[in-house]
Amino acid sequence: MAGGHSGTQEPEIHIRSFAPVPGLPTPRPTSPAALGRIVVAVVIASVAVVTATAWAIGLTLSTRQSPGLISEIQIGGWRFLISDERPPGDLIILSLLGIVAIALISLAFEGIAALMSIAPRRRYLAAQRARGELAEIGARVRVTVLVPAHNEEHSLSETLASLARQTRPPDRVVVVADNCTDRTADIAREMGHEAFETVGNTQKKGGALNQALARILPVSRPEDVMLILDADTRLGPQFIEVATARLEADPDLAAVGGLFYGDEGHGILGQFQRNEYTRYSTQIRQRRGRVFVLTGTATMFRAEALLDVAAARDVFLPGEPGKVYDTAALTEDNELTLALKSLGATMTSPPECYVVTELMPTWRALWRQRQRWQRGALENLAAYGLTRATLRYWGQQLGIGYGTIALNSALLLLLITFVSIDTWIWFPFWLGIGALFWLERVATAWRGGWRARLLAAALIPELAYDVFLQIVFISCLWDISTNRTPEWGHVIHGSSP
Numbered sequence: 107m108a109g110g111h112s113g114t115q116e117p118e119i120h121i122r123s124f125a126p127v128p129g130l131p132t133p134r135p136t137s138p139a140a141l142g143r144i145v146v147a148v149v150i151a152s153v154a155v156v157t158a159t160a161w162a163i164g165l166t167l168s169t170r171q172s173p174g175l176i177s178e179i180q181i182g183g184w185r186f187l188i189s190d191e192r193p194p195g196d197l198i199i200l201s202l203l204g205i206v207a208i209a210l211i212s213l214a215f216e217g218i219a220a221l222m223s224i225a226p227r228r229r230y231l232a233a234q235r236a237r238g239e240l241a242e243i244g245a246r247v248r249v250t251v252l253v254p255a256h257n258e259e260h261s262l263s264e265t266l267a268s269l270a271r272q273t274r275p276p277d278r279v280v281v282v283a284d285n286c287t288d289r290t291a292d293i294a295r296e297m298g299h300e301a302f303e304t305v306g307n308t309q310k311k312g313g314a315l316n317q318a319l320a321r322i323l324p325v326s327r328p329e330d331v332m333l334i335l336d337a338d339t340r341l342g343p344q345f346i347e348v349a350t351a352r353l354e355a356d357p358d359l360a361a362v363g364g365l366f367y368g369d370e371g372h373g374i375l376g377q378f379q380r381n382e383y384t385r386y387s388t389q390i391r392q393r394r395g396r397v398f399v400l401t402g403t404a405t406m407f408r409a410e411a412l413l414d415v416a417a418a419r420d421v422f423l424p425g426e427p428g429k430v431y432d433t434a435a436l437t438e439d440n441e442l443t444l445a446l447k448s449l450g451a452t453m454t455s456p457p458e459c460y461v462v463t464e465l466m467p468t469w470r471a472l473w474r475q476r477q478r479w480q481r482g483a484l485e486n487l488a489a490y491g492l493t494r495a496t497l498r499y500w501g502q503q504l505g506i507g508y509g510t511i512a513l514n515s516a517l518l519l520l521l522i523t524f525v526s527i528d529t530w531i532w533f534p535f536w537l538g539i540g541a542l543f544w545l546e547r548v549a550t551a552w553r554g555g556w557r558a559r560l561l562a563a564a565l566i567p568e569l570a571y572d573v574f575l576q577i578v579f580i581s582c583l584w585d586i587s588t589n590r591t592p593e594w595g596h597v598i599h600g601s602s603p
Contacts, residue, residue, distance in 0.1 A: 145488040145503075146583050153507035163200060176531060192535040211501070247331045247350050249276040249406070252318055254311050255337035259288040261464065266297050268340040274347035276333065280322075284314035290337075311402075312431035312438040319412065319430050326409035338464035339366075339403040348458040349406045360411035360451035363397050364404040364461045365390055372467050377561050378571045379465045379472070384554040387460070395454040398498075400446070402439030404461045415445045423448060424489040435489070436592055437482025444486055447495040469574075476575060481582040481592055510576040517569070 176189045192198075251269060255262055262281070269276060281294035284304045291301040302321070307313040315334065322332070331353060335341065341364075349362035365387040368380035390397070412430045419425040423445050425432035435441035446453065466472035484503065490496050544565055551562040562568060585592065 143587055145484050146586050149484075149503050149507050150583065152504050153511065156504070156508055157511050163197070187529060187531045189531050189533050190535075191533060245329055245354060247329050247353050248278075248327070249274075249331055249333055249346060249350060250278040250280065250322060251276045251333045251335055252280050252282055252315060252322075253294075253335050253337050254282045254284060254314050254318075255286065255290045255294075256284045256311075256314075257286050257288045257290060258337035259290050259293055261338045262290055262293050263297065264340055265335065265337050266294070266299060268343075269335075271343050272341065272346045273344050274350060276346060280318060281337070282314050282318045284311070309433035312433040312435070315438075316429050316431050316433065319416075323409055323413055323416070323430070326413075328410060330409040331406050332409055332412060333404065333406045334402070335404045336402060336463065340462045341404060342458065342460040342462075344458045345404065345461070346406075348456050352454060352456065353406070353408065356452075358452055359454065360408050360446055361397075361400055361453040362406045362459060363400040363453060363455040364459045365455055365457060366401050366403045366461050366463050368465045369462055372465050374561070374567070375467075375469065375472065376465045377557055378568065380554055381551045381558050381561060381568065382571075384558060385550045387457075388550050388553065390455050391457055395456050397443070397453045397455050399440050400443045400453060401455075401461075402437075403463045404459075405439070411446060411451055414449055414451075415442065418445070418449060432489075435482060435486055436478050437486065440479075440483055441486045441489075444490050444495055444499070448490065448493065473578060476578045477582055477585070478592060480579055481586060484582060484586060506576070506579055510579060513569070513572060513576065517573070 176187055179186050179188055193201075253262070253265060258265075266279070266281075269279060279294075279299040281291065281299055281301050282304065283291040283294070283301050284307055286303070291303055294301040302318050304314045304317050307317060309316070319332070331350065333346065333349075345364065352362050353359055366383055367387065368376060368383045370376070372379075415423065416428050416430045419429055419432070420427045423432075425434070425445075430442075431438050432441050432445070443453075466475050483499065487496055487499055487503065492500060544563070547562045547565060547568065548559055551558040584590075
């Protein structure tokens, strides 16, 4: 494998596949465009119902509200008008009950996720393995690192150097050089690793990994694990040690994902992204490692889990039979997470398993990246439908949709108020609500350092960034509805130093 391979045909994947099982649902062949439009319709209709309900409740209760008393206070040479007006008590109570209901729904999602580990599909797949093929508690795993790379000579050496700094080094490193026209493969070999060069791949990262896994998985053993690591990402020094320890201690654990943080640079645009990633990692820490998505930047999988996914394609899961990655998916990490969860696999993201990854250097590159992420998530939901595995993800999309309407409506109302009044009046009740929101923004970005805290404290720039992401969401709904072809958007670097 060190020298790649020759030929013009994609290598055949010799991975077992299963026949449909009576009593267990199988994917139905439906037009992806039609499925996508159904998802868009469901999201828009659900958000419209929630928005209309909230508006009707607010309108009904607002008729009971009486004008507040306005008083004047003097601070130094400044004069302020203060009003004690606040929403009706009934509306405040309903809002608090709504918060409690959302919390209870979130807990229900967690319970459903826990029950996924006893899915009948998982029991069926385990029963197909020959006796003695299951991993044993405490058995040392063997780590193979796969680094998919397309013209990544700019960052590959740093990625490979981070592997050399691991407290537990990998057993094997394979750089999957996909249609490279630079020195990517040469750098891999010069640093003492294997280079697997793809043949005729037109299916991006997923297709490249499918070719490499076709050679590796059929000869794997139960103790084998695969670390899929992006070529623009650097591992924290304990990543492999902690991930393998978790897998060795729990034979039922299928995957260990990484918490990702943003690289330095790119001015305020870079800081926006770093704050966003910091908040996501804080969420995962608060959830004690329970995973939303197994990040494509760096995740360690059991080989048997990937074999199960490949075997279940076109039986329990969307995709081509025998392929680990569904190359029709725009976001391969999100789709593979849904595939594993649909099979009842368990996964985690320990805080020690962190990575530092590349950020988008321009607004245009960020737009393309987020369009791919958001559209990929929606299309994956279309492919999988409404199941126990996807219930939380449907809720997330509805939350994004409602948040888009709520935030932009609030900002528009503030603007209309600002331009239409002669004298500004302060409302302590709303100042208190705003202060809680401000504290939440600063606290969740705190781990990012002083720059992150300063940007969060400024508030307005991050609100503008949130509006940008919401515009991306709306754009994705439109593009899916009109069946517009998505863009991949590979970042092109300058020459390697």
